[in-house]
């Protein structure tokens with residue numbers, strides 16, 4: 319049977335290097351040499367159509383539906399507890415893409431104000447410039463429509479804070495041909511799915527789950543224990559509020575927290591009565 323998905327239009331061009339977005343790239347290269355070389359925009363090569371637009375139309379098929387998008391992009395997801403090296407891994411991959419001559423940009427949530435809004439910073443202090451945004455849908459406009467078109471790779475840090483993660487990643491990779499590298503927490507302090515990070519797993523080319531070291535025994539840590547009493551899901555903080563723990567110490571840590579809560583509550587009741 320003949321497939322309707324056979325390439326038909328010259329828009330199926332080879333995946334070519336694009337002009338770098340010099341603004342961000344030159345900023346980035348200050349922190350991460352070597353500087354990528356200048357790109358010469360190459361002439362797109364075309365694939366001979368196997369059937370014309372008219373022949374498709376004459377079969378009563380909407381051409382817009384068949385108009386091929388940009389060459390397919392990719393989605394790579396990096397998850398794990400806090401202190402596992404997610405941001406470090408994201409920075410390294412972005413740095414490597416940039417060194418290979420690709421135009422890159424990094425987005426983080428503007429909810430995380432720990433290190434200012436113009437850079438993403440690891441727990442070790444390594445950093446790269448970024449755009450801090452309330453949502454991902456505002457990225458194209460903030461970044462500039464032309465600059466967006468030239469972009470090859472988009473890094474997203476603190477992905478758990480973006481509600482529109484799924485739609486953005488799907489559009490950027492499937493339609494706009496971008497390579498999207500996403501880093502975020504898969505689980506919150508209660509080990510429940512956090513934001514939309516797990517929702518994008520079915521969209522992903524690759525998923526990397528990193529581990530930290532348990533702060534109490536040094537074994538591999540898969541979870542993040544909140545050390546404080548707060549119960550809201552989103553609570554910005556670092557080692558002052560959270561620690562990475564193994565399964566055994568997550569369970570015992572929660573037991574200790576529950577016991578402390580019970581004691582405090584009973585003391586409050588005694589004080590009031």
Ligand SMILES: Nc1ncnc2c1ncn2[C@@H]1O[C@H](COP(=O)(O)OP(=O)(O)O)[C@@H](O)[C@H]1O
Pocket residue numbers: 398399400401402403404405406407439440441442530531533557561562
């Ligand atoms: N309990 C901890 N407190 C502070 N820093 C830590 C702790 N455990 C590990 N680190 C440091 O944090 C680094 C990872 O930082 P980062 O890439 O920002 O992690 P993530 O983005 O996963 O939170 C590790 O290489 C280590 O040096």
Ligand SMILES: Cc1cn([C@H]2C[C@H](O)[C@@H](COP(=O)(O)O)O2)c(=O)[nH]c1=O
Pocket residue numbers: 399400401404405430476502503505506507508542551552553554555556560
């Ligand atoms: C577990 C957990 C974390 N957060 C916050 C705390 C930090 O601001 C970020 C995670 O940063 P990292 O780069 O992964 O170290 O998320 C939260 O709001 N709620 C939680 O349950």
Ligand SMILES: [Zn+2]
Pocket residue numbers: 532533534535536537563564565566567
């Ligand atoms: Zn442990």
